[in-house]
Amino acid sequence: MAEAGKNQGLSGNGRIAILGAGSMGQLWAGYLATGTVTFIPRHEVSPETDQPALTYTFQPFEGPEEVVTVPYLLATAARPSLLMVTTKAGDTLDAVESNLHCISPDTPIVLFQNGMGCQQAVAERWPQRPILAASTTEGANRPAPGCTVHAGKGETWVGPLTTSATTHLAQVVTALGTSGLTVHAEQDIQRRLWEKLIINAGINAFTAILDCPNGDILTDPFYLEHIDELCDEIAKVMKGDIEKALPSVTIRERIEMTARKTARNTSSMRSDRRLGRRTEIDFINGYIARRGHELGVDVPTNQMLTNRIKQLSP
Ligand code: PAF
Secondary structure, eight states, X not given: OOOOOOOTTOSTTOOEEEEOOSHHHHHXXXXXXXXXXXXXXXXXXXXXXXXXXXXXXXEOSSSOOEEEEEEBOOTTSOOOSEEEEOSOGGGHHHHHHHHGGGSOTTSOEEEOOSSSSHHHHHHHHSTTSOEEEEEEOOEEEEEETTEEEEEEOOOEEEEEXXXXXXXXXXXXXXXXXXXXXXXXXXXXXXXXXXXXXXXXXXXXXXXXXXXXXGGGXXXXXXXXXXXXXXXXXXXXXHHHHOSSXXXXXXXXXXXXXXXXHTTTOOOHHHHHHHXXXXXXXXXXXXXXXXXXXXXXXXXXXXXXXXXXXXXXXX
16 A cells, blocks of 8 residues: 555545445555545444454555555545445445445546446436446456455556546546556547457356356357357447447457456456356346347347356356
């Protein structure tokens, strides 16, 4: 964690609150300056009876392991200047709704979810608020309870989802950049989210069904049987959804490049399945299937993968 300091560029007290203390939330909290970052607890924290902070061991990408202590935002504390939402896609709408009472109407809210659909749902529900989405290739995991590892160095793009978010973009990028992680402003965040969606749609369900690391799907008969149809469906739905769509062959190339680069990694969906947690399938292949139905595009492969994952997970 960097030394205490006020986040340049953010209005108000410069404090950043993080909703969702999973690997991604702990990764950002581990890099943001001590004293500027708090976690929003799942349940209101009582100063008399509850732990006032979350403490964990953080292994940065470079350098020694550190013990990080991040205070919980108390109901009585001053309102933060920025809200980062790092919950699972399926929890996002409810989590934001339950915590909006401690977020001022003009405070930017940045959504860090995988997949598509939940970010748009938040922006549609609160169109007057400055809502932004982030697409990140940073990799973090928690190999043991109380221990978070920055496993893969990536980049993060942030862009506006609502009109009022546009004027906050530069200050949000500056504030997130104080972490030392690479953060870019992206006006066309919808395209960035789609580009990540493609990768997740081509890797996550296969790894969860086959229960294998990312690289092993590439030679598996089940993957080889379905990947071309899957990429055709993705290309058609993408074309209906955004302007700069990609052709099917490029989609397959990108999926396979990532599967090779992360060959020994366990995808988030395989990991959710193994831990008996709800997966994000509704926001990945499930989203593409839903959009396909709306657009009149046949999406049997996305639907099949969605159904298979739902049969396997809670
Ligand atoms: O969801 C994930 O696990 C990751 O986004 C990816 C790219 C599939 C690598 O594991």
